Amino acid sequence: xxxxxxxxxxxxxxxxxxxxxxxxxxxxxxxxxxxxxxxxxxxxxxxxxxxxxxxxxxxxxxxxxxxxxxxxxxxxxxxxxxxxxxxxxxxxxxxxxxxxxxxxxxxxxxxxxxxxxxxxxxxxxxxxxxxxxxxxxxxxxxxxxxxxxxxxxxxxxxxxxxxxxxxxxxxxxxxxxxxxxxxxxxxxxxxxxxxxxxxxxxxxxxxxxxxxxxxxxxxxxxxxxxxxxxxxxxxxxxxxxxxxxxxxxxxxxxxxxxxxxxxxxxxxxxxxxxxxxxxxxxxxxxxxxxxxxxxxxxxxxxxxxxxxxxxxxxxxxxxxxxxxxxxxxxxxxxxxxxxxxxxxxxxxxxxxxxxxx
Amino acid sequence: xxxxxxxxxxxxxxxxxxxxxxxxxxxxxxxxxxxxxxxxxxxxxxxxxxxxxxxxxxxxxxxxxxxxxxxxxxxxxxxxxxxxxxxxxxxxxxxxxxxxxxxxxxxxxxxxxxxxxxxxxxxxxxxxxxxxxxxxxxxxxxxxxxxxxxxxxxxxxxxxxxxxxxxxxxxxxxxxxxxxxxxxxxxxxxxxxxxxxxxxxxxxxxxxxxxxxxxxxxxxxxxxxxxxxxxxxxxxxxxxxxxxxxxxxxxxxxxxxxxxxxxxxxxxxxxxxxxxxxxxxxxxxxxxxxxxxxxxxxxxxxxxxxxxxxxxxxxxxxxxxxxxxxxxxxxxxxxxxxxxxxxxxxxxxxxxxxxxx
Numbered sequence: 057x058x059x060x061x062x063x064x065x066x067x068x069x070x071x072x073x074x075x076x077x078x079x080x081x082x083x084x085x086x087x088x089x090x091x092x093x094x095x096x097x098x099x100x101x102x103x104x105x106x107x108x109x110x111x112x113x114x115x116x117x118x119x120x121x122x123x124x125x126x127x128x129x130x131x132x133x134x135x136x137x138x139x140x141x142x143x144x145x146x147x148x149x150x151x152x153x154x155x156x157x158x159x160x161x162x163x164x165x166x167x168x169x170x171x172x173x174x175x176x177x178x179x180x181x182x183x184x185x186x187x188x189x190x191x192x193x194x195x196x197x198x199x200x201x202x203x204x205x206x207x208x209x210x211x212x213x214x215x216x217x218x219x220x221x222x223x224x225x226x227x228x229x230x231x232x233x234x235x236x237x238x239x240x241x242x243x244x245x246x247x248x249x250x251x252x253x254x255x256x257x258x259x260x261x262x263x264x265x266x267x268x269x270x271x272x273x274x275x276x277x278x279x280x281x282x283x284x285x286x287x288x289x290x291x292x293x294x295x296x297x298x299x300x301x302x303x304x305x306x307x308x309x310x311x312x313x314x315x316x317x318x319x320x321x322x323x324x325x326x327x328x329x330x331x332x333x334x335x336x337x338x339x340x341x342x343x344x345x346x347x348x349x350x351x352x353x354x355x356x357x358x359x360x361x362x363x364x365x366x367x368x369x370x371x372x373x374x375x376x377x378x379x380x381x382x383x384x385x386x387x388x389x390x391x392x393x394x395x396x397x398x399x400x401x402x403x404x405x406x407x408x409x410x411x412x413x
Numbered sequence: 414x415x416x417x418x419x420x421x422x423x424x425x426x427x428x429x430x431x432x433x434x435x436x437x438x439x440x441x442x443x444x445x446x447x448x449x450x451x452x453x454x455x456x457x458x459x460x461x462x463x464x465x466x467x468x469x470x471x472x473x474x475x476x477x478x479x480x481x482x483x484x485x486x487x488x489x490x491x492x493x494x495x496x497x498x499x500x501x502x503x504x505x506x507x508x509x510x511x512x513x514x515x516x517x518x519x520x521x522x523x524x525x526x527x528x529x530x531x532x533x534x535x536x537x538x539x540x541x542x543x544x545x546x547x548x549x550x551x552x553x554x555x556x557x558x559x560x561x562x563x564x565x566x567x568x569x570x571x572x573x574x575x576x577x578x579x580x581x582x583x584x585x586x587x588x589x590x591x592x593x594x595x596x597x598x599x600x601x602x603x604x605x606x607x608x609x610x611x612x613x614x615x616x617x618x619x620x621x622x623x624x625x626x627x628x629x630x631x632x633x634x635x636x637x638x639x640x641x642x643x644x645x646x647x648x649x650x651x652x653x654x655x656x657x658x659x660x661x662x663x664x665x666x667x668x669x670x671x672x673x674x675x676x677x678x679x680x681x682x683x684x685x686x687x688x689x690x691x692x693x694x695x696x697x698x699x700x701x702x703x704x705x706x707x708x709x710x711x712x713x714x715x716x717x718x719x720x721x722x723x724x725x726x727x728x729x730x731x732x733x734x735x736x737x738x739x740x741x742x743x744x745x746x747x748x749x750x751x752x753x754x755x756x757x758x759x760x761x762x763x764x765x766x767x768x769x770x
Binding site: 065143169170194196207 | 423551556565
């Protein structure tokens, strides 16, 4: 079992990576709990819920199954889980287990953060993408007017990552997760980046996958330890995300996975970076890797104005300028503000390259 | 202006008490803000909203007015305020001002705690009762199945208490607030208690009121500084509240004010305390003061079983026993667990004394 320790402003917790951990969750908890509610979605439940329940006594564990998909990060689903927690008799000494991907983790984490003003929860991620969201304590639900607008910074008490649960992931989910790993490499570590850009992501051994996840989580950990509440460098984790969020919203959620949109967003950020710093920053290598691994590298025709307006309404925007995370070199992220006009010109050029009518 | 400093786990803030402060709020803020949303209710808005807006520029301040009353602490109202915050263009560098009593403070505080994962807010209490809820950072909304079940610990950035806004309070709201002051005295300070139990609460000067509020807030501050997240001694602030919450729920919210219910709850806690510690603990003096100040000292016929079941479902209950905050002496609170049967006997005796058919 591989372990990474994460220090937060309120407590520290451990990320445990290994095989077959889902059968032993009860013994991997940091303490005993009065009662437990497992929150999972309909897809994950079919594969792994019974495995996870095995280590618990029947009378101490309750289950809430939500519909799979982003639409479950709603105020209605949030309230319904609060109702279940009350009806199951959870109290301040209870635990919530988030068994699933980012949607389950964000939603169940926010329920835990607010139920009776905050109870413990642990993350049991079942996607590669969730290596990112399960560490760092950002929990949230969506508002109809924007993603993740209602939430808390509320770190888990443990992250228990059973690598075997990733074997059932469909190919586009593997792509989604690996794009975030590539992002972590881009902002921190040239060697890690080189390793990832040589990987055939659909055919990695568990050993290699654990190694990649460990490195990615370590990057994330180092950053959130230094800046838990995103006052400064935590923003670097948004490399590729400003355009990605706009793309997801504009195309409609689910058309492209989050990580696939991030991959395209990184291409745009690299275009800006290469121009600004007048050097090659692996944009071509990234495109090649994306093609090798069947990432979308072309887009339907999109309006740059509509995308830019979505980028402006992102919650990190302070003034009228649009801040973009760029790289001054591989491993060195910086925030650069662009005027609407300047970014518009760059985006139109970019869309001309990647869009196909 | 009287000031009390409060240290929290994340930051410190100041409680400012004085006259006419509502006109100067902009100048009393700890820093400048990008934009501001004032949340207030329909009753307070009529009296004080324009006064508060005067110190701000018209284009930096937005207003959200909620219906007055406990029913506004709902998930629907919570979501509606989030919508307004988004539509007004608030971002992470904005401020929410909670102008009103406990309902406004709890709701607006929880909106601030969760909007974009937490933005700054200040409390501008307009009731005596809110001296209690505005300090200490407990924010919450109600669930249909129980009060304050969804919330956060999230301290404000300042509390600005304009004593003149208390002049418009109706008599039962004055009673409600003074009962919490008496509670703070009971658990901390015999002299303060003696002073309060000689007060004709409908005829206090602003100077005396500031003095009483200052002392009450200091008691609260000392306790929440030692135990912000209610792991131990913060529970002592619930002296009188276990029965009070059950009474409010059983009678229907609004039949009796919160403080009036707490006064009755303190009588019960004193009955238990006097018996357990075999000494006089001012129960008779409290009844006399309540009568002098027109507190309800009789109750309609109530079922002790129904009350006890409500007391059991309180979120502080860990096991099957019911923990009660008692006094071993004036100023010395303790938690004592009672079995259902034992408490039932005591409660029936108490109801026999105070109930009138």
